[in-house]
Each structure stands twice: as structure tokens, then as C-alpha cells.
Amino acid sequence: MTKPKFVYVTYIATTRERVWKALTDSEMTKEYWWRRANVSDWKVGSAWKHQDYDDPRLVDIVGQVVESNPPHRLVVTWARPVDAGNAAKTSRVTYQIEPYADVVRLTVMHEELEPDSDMLRGITSGWPAVLSSLKTFLETGKPMSTMTQRRDRPPE
Amino acid sequence: MPRHVDKVFKALADPSRRELLDRLHANNGQTLGELCEGLHMTRQAVTKHLVLLEAATLVVTVWRGREKLHYLNPVPISEIYERWIGKFERHRLRALHQLKKGLEENSYD
Numbered sequence: 001m002t003k004p005k006f007v008y009v010t011y012i013a014t015t016r017e018r019v020w021k022a023l024t025d026s027e028m029t030k031e032y033w034w035r036r037a038n039v040s041d042w043k044v045g046s047a048w049k050h051q052d053y054d055d056p057r058l059v060d061i062v063g064q065v066v067e068s069n070p071p072h073r074l075v076v077t078w079a080r081p082v083d084a085g086n087a088a089k090t091s092r093v094t095y096q097i098e099p100y101a102d103v104v105r106l107t108v109m110h111e112e113l114e115p116d117s118d119m120l121r122g123i124t125s126g127w128p129a130v131l132s133s134l135k136t137f138l139e140t141g142k143p144m145s146t147m148t149q150r151r152d153r154p155p156e
Numbered sequence: 157m158p159r160h161v162d163k164v165f166k167a168l169a170d171p172s173r174r175e176l177l178d179r180l181h182a183n184n185g186q187t188l189g190e191l192c193e194g195l196h197m198t199r200q201a202v203t204k205h206l207v208l209l210e211a212a213t214l215v216v217t218v219w220r221g222r223e224k225l226h227y228l229n230p231v232p233i234s235e236i237y238e239r240w241i242g243k244f245e246r247h248r249l250r251a252l253h254q255l256k257k258g259l260e261e262n263s264y265d
Contacts (some may be wrong), residue, residue: 127232
């Protein structure tokens with residue numbers, strides 16, 4: 001068993017079904033995830049892509065669906081398109097959606113990341129923002145203002 | 157919701173707890189034993205601090221076999237950040253932070 005590099009948790013006052021939909025439905029991801037779409041049929045073995053909602057040619061992440069058990073657990077591989085098929089540069093993300101008292105506990109585990117890579121640096125700033133935005137979106141119906149548009153580069 | 161924010165601030169208000177978060181930031185996924193190494197705190201004190209950090213969800217745990225691993229969970233800090241920092245301030249703040257860092261590092265040359 002490998003040790004996950006990062007484990008992120010957020011508690012959301014909603015249902016497991018809505019969390020699953022919010023992670024897998026482009027119409028929802030675009031609202032809180034820097035206007036990105038997560039595209040797949042979410043069947044085991046199928047490909048999935050993380051791409052720009054308005055311009056699908058802009059693909060950030062590609063991978064395969066490893067496990068899919070709606071609305072409980074989703075496991076996908078995760079790589080930049082140029083690194084697709086390169087095992088050393090392919091990591092793995094597990095989404096676990098569990099009931100917790102009267103809310104839902106969403107756990108995101110990111111493992112098998114290449115040490116000291118841009119991907120590792122990117123996800124450590126990305127996941128906390130995405131998950132807090134998802135929580136706000138599901139609880140209030142409104143996403144965080146910083147998360148509704150394509151993530152632009154900071155001015156140098 | 158407000159109660160959770162209170163827990164986050166209370167958990168962050170203690171230097172020993174911030175030190176534990178720093179240690180997880182440097183090396184994520186540690187057992188209690190690993191976290192205690194080289195710390196001037198008893199194992200009981202570390203355990204007590206971890207309970208408060210877990211209640212605030214600043215620390216989350218995962219079992220790997222028989223080992224309980226502790227992870228830094230910055231999601232609540234991200235919520236605080238998003239609450240008070242606007243979309244356009246973000247880049248300016250980053251630039252200011254870089255400037256401060258650069259100037260402070262250079263002053264030791």
C-alpha cells in the first residue's frame with residue numbers, strides 16, 4: 001500500500017448524490033472549478049478529461065476511470081495530456097463521499113505524484129481552493145467569485 | 157458554519173498547534189510517533205492538540221494498515237482566504253508578498 005501524498009477533506013451540507021453530480025457533471029463543475037468541465041461517461045476503463053468548458057481544445061488533465069461507484073467512490077488516473085501513458089508522471093485521485101451526521105464528508109486523496117514536479121505544486125494550491133469553492137457552491141448555490149472564470153496567470 | 161470557523165481560529169491560535177501543522181506541511185502523512193520526534197511536547201500534549209486540529213478539520217487522518225497517518229488539510233484555511241480576499245486583490249497580494257520576501261532575503265546579503 002502506498003502512502004497518499006495529500007488528503008483533503010471538506011464537510012458539505014448536502015446529499016451524496018449532489019456531491020457526485022457536482023464532481024462529474026460539466027454544467028456544475030464549470031460553476032465552481034475555474035470554468036472547467038470534467039468529461040467522461042464515468043464507467044470503469046473509460047477515459048476522462050478535465051478541459052475548458054467554453055473551449056474543449058484546452059485540455060489540462062487526462063486519465064482513466066479506475067473505480068466508479070456512484071455516489072460513494074470515484075477513482076481516476078491523472079496526468080497532463082503530454083504525459084499521457086507515462087506511468088512516472090501519472091498520479092491517482094480518489095474521491096470518497098460518505099455520510100457524516102447530517103452532512104456529507106468528501107475526501108480527496110491524491111497519490112503517486114511525481115516528487116518535486118509542477119503537477120505536485122499545482123495540485124497543492126488547487127485542491128483546497130476547488131474543494132472550498134465546491135462546498136460554498138453546494139451550500140449557498142453561489143460559487144466563490146475567484147473560481148468562476150478560467151484561472152489566469154498572475155502578472156509577472 | 158460559524159461554529160466551525162470558531163474552531164479553526166481557536167486551533168490556529170496556539171503556537172504548538174501551528175508547529176504541528178508546519179511539520180505536516182513539511183512532511184505530510186505522519187504517524188503520532190513521527191510527529192512527536194524532536195518536539196518539546198509530551199505524547200499526551202501532542203494527542204490533545206491533534207484532537208483540536210482534527211475537530212477543526214485542519215488535520216485529517218487516514219489508516220494505512222495498522223498505521224494512522226496525519227495529514228494537513230488546508231481546505232478550511234482556503235475558505236477563510238476566499239471569504240476576505242477578493243478576486244482582484246489576489247494577484248496584488250501575491251506580488252506584494254514576493255516583493256517583501258525578495259527584499260527581506262536580500263537584506264541578509
